[in-house]
Amino acid sequence: MNNKDEKPAIKLTVVQYLIVGILAVLLSGLWRLQILGANNYRALAEQNRIRKVPILAPRGKLFDREGRLIVDNYPSVSCFLIREQGHDIAPDLPLIARGLHMTEEQLDAILKHYRLAPKYQPLPLKQDITPDEVEFIEAHRDEFPELETVDEQRRLYPRDGFAAHLIGYVGEVSEDMLNDPKYAYYEPGDVVGKSGIEQSYDQLLRGADGSRDVVVDSHGREVGRLGTEPAKPGTSLKLTIDLDIQKAAELALGDRNGAMIAMDPHTGEILALVSRPTFDPNEFSVRIRRDEWNKLITDPNHPLLDKAIQAQLAPGSTFKIIMAAAGLQAGVAEDMKVHCPGGASFYGHYFKCWQKGGHGEVNISKAIYQSCDVFFYTLAQKLGIDKIAYFAQHFGIGSKTGIDLPGEVSGTMPSTEWKMKNYHQKWYAGEVISVGIGQGAVTATPVQMARAIAGITSGGVLRRPHLVFPDEVAPDYRQAMLDSYPGSGDSELKIDPENWQIITDAMAQVMSPGGTDPSAHLEGIDFAGKTGSAQVASNAFLARTGKTHVMKDNAWFVGVSPRRNPDIVVCTLMESGEHGRFAGRLAAQVIAAFVDKQRRLDNNLQEAKKATPVEVGAIWSNPKPGASPGTIEASELHGGHFFLNSDSAGHPSASSLAAFTPLAAGRR
Incomplete structure (x- = not known):
């Protein structure tokens, strides 16, 4: 009888310890989640709730030596793909392609091109989209919250290739460039100078991109906005070109x-x-x-070659x-x-x-x-x-x-x-x-x-x-x-x-x-x-x-x-x-x-300074040899050659030959 009573008591003790062990595991897990990992999971929750939308910096403009505009920017809208939601968009590609007037092959090629890019990085699907493509994205916000429109300034160059080789052009950074230490701070999709001034002064012209934080719901739909880090425009440059x-x-x-x-x-x-x-x-x-x-690179006359x-x-x-x-x-x-x-x-x-x-x-x-x-x-x-x-x-x-x-x-x-x-x-x-x-x-x-x-x-x-x-x-x-x-x-x-x-x-x-x-x-x-x-x-x-x-x-x-x-x-x-x-x-x-x-x-300068005496010392004008040294009038200076005497005898020396040109405003 005692033996029979002992067995249920042992079983009950085992069950009790088992329950205590399970509770201890649950409590320790709860401790790790709510106390030790609170900051980490709070950050993850914020990432699910807050999305960073890029603000692209406008490139600096280019001016000629007199301040006349050569290269400008114009407002444009591009479509980016936000991948942070983890949603598989493969089934949606046919509809997205139709809405953006692209082929499925083009979209698939873009996704493969950026397959190694970080998930937080928005992918450019199409640049300079049309108003009807913007309307398509807005109309399908609920279905495709991953599609985001981004305003940007795009390059506007002179027509007909005017000064094209000295200005150069911009394009998307290539994989080869990204492997170059020179482009260590660039990311896939960035626009960089590819030739001419656009390339040699790219670091000044490109500026620094900004971003804005938007609040999204569980479906990725934007429901509010938080802070904004404005973009820093690129530096404009004055060229020596006239x-x-x-x-x-x-x-x-x-x-x-x-x-x-x-x-x-x-x-x-x-x-x-x-x-x-x-x-x-x-x-x-x-x-x-x-x-x-292909037409440009196979042309036997080499239009991309700067022959100068x-x-x-x-x-x-x-x-x-x-x-x-x-x-x-x-x-x-x-x-x-x-x-x-x-x-x-x-x-x-x-x-x-x-x-x-x-x-x-x-x-x-x-x-x-x-x-x-x-x-x-x-x-x-x-x-x-x-x-x-x-x-x-x-x-x-x-x-x-x-x-x-x-x-x-x-x-x-x-x-x-x-x-x-x-x-x-x-x-x-x-x-x-x-x-x-x-x-x-x-x-x-x-x-x-x-x-x-x-x-x-x-x-x-x-x-x-x-x-x-x-x-x-x-x-x-x-x-x-x-x-x-x-x-x-x-x-x-x-x-x-x-x-x-x-x-x-x-x-x-x-x-x-x-x-x-x-x-x-x-x-x-x-x-x-x-x-x-x-x-x-x-x-x-x-x-x-x-x-x-x-x-x-x-x-x-x-x-x-x-x-x-x-x-x-x-x-x-x-x-x-x-x-x-x-x-x-x-x-x-x-x-x-x-x-x-x-x-x-x-002539304009002379009109502004009519008959203003200019003391220049002993001057012989060429092609008027024999002119007497002394003071001349500014109106007499026409950019010719003048011998400036340098010897004690007062005779012009060939070694002192110099170009004497009145300087207009803004010139040497």
Whole structure:
């Protein structure tokens, strides 16, 4: 009987302990949930209740040097997918696709593209949606709470590809870019600059996105709003571009394939930059269609290539100005005279001159303005490749200029060291002959030639080309830009005043009746330059393939105004343009537009300061030699050249030659 009573008592005790254990587990779980994990679960609950909606920052605008708007923004609406609700939208894709005027394949491709993106990140389904697509989203809020509309500012570029290569375009950041440390702070779906100024100054232009917190119910529907973190707009930039000069360059080049660049040699400020063929950057401001993209990248004329900084071609006879500077500075060319019968033999080979019948007796000046090949063949033989390379490299040939645009190429300046390094072969003396006329292995870009000729006509002072005024950005950002776009930058190779005068006076005669481009003459404007025609293939190759009529010479021209210490340099490249004189006529249009504008500004300045005496010391005006030194009137200053006396005898010195130009408001 006692044994039977003990067994129920043990069972009851076991059950009691079991119940106590279960309660202890439940109480500990409740403790963990309500006490230890309170903050964590409260945060999770807030996330289920609060949704972050992005506020996209507008990009900074772009203005020209006078504050005129070049690139603006326009209001747009985009559709984003919010995935925080965990709802499977696969069954809803057909209806969403119809409402957004997309295909299911397009939507599926977008979802796959962002499959690794964090769940909290909204995914862009369609940009720049239409009003009826906005109405579709609003009408289906209950069915598709995951669809969110976001207001944003989208890029508005000039029409017809105006200044497209210098401005660039924006697009969605690619996966390759996201793997680059440079883009460490970007996320999938972000819009970034892809070329031109848009790319090089992207960090300033893009700003910082904001967000707003909205309260949603269990179905993801918005029921209220909390705080807002406003977006920080991007920094607007004033470019060195002059819209008037840019328009003149665009009109001058027209539909011809090639490039044109205009620069202020005093500062390196780019006044105009054109490349043809061009493209419409507005096509990229939303999302370019695949067929349009394929058309651009397969076009044999390469519309996306900025030929002003990326076309590395033989510079032809424009290189003869560098040869002349090298020959004069080396003491070889000043008294050198050559008879040109139409060709000459060097190292067992006969080299023709472009002028049938030749140029007769030729000195350095005549060789420049009549572009005598035989003279420069002979000069190249006397100098040798390494001495030519020394001077050419000091004038920036074979090096990037450091212009603040992405993708600049360096060109090539051959030398004995260059050939051994790249081809493991020695340099043969006969190879220098073609280099003497800007052919052979030497290649350059239009921006390099513009900077080189600007430096020579400025007495040997070369400036770093740039498109944004240095004071537009902070010093540390400016330094970062200089480090990001390395190049030869500012430099100087002082040219003797006598040599400087010989070269620049000969360049001015290029537009005379005895020069190679009299058709580019500008009445009343001190305009100097050099024509160039450069073969794209050897004569033997053209004869063998029969492509003489297809592979025509490239036409080059580099011009300055005035001839010494110029205020503007213009380099023109016409692909298959045949003759440099054709390129010279185009450059003359830009020079004329620049000078006419400066004269209008100067006249306005003179009207404001009529007959105001200006004490300038002893001045001799050119082209009015013999004028007495003393005080002159501001109304007498017309941007000519003036000799400032520097010796005790009161005579003008060639070493003190300087350009004296009245400064209009806002100019140097």
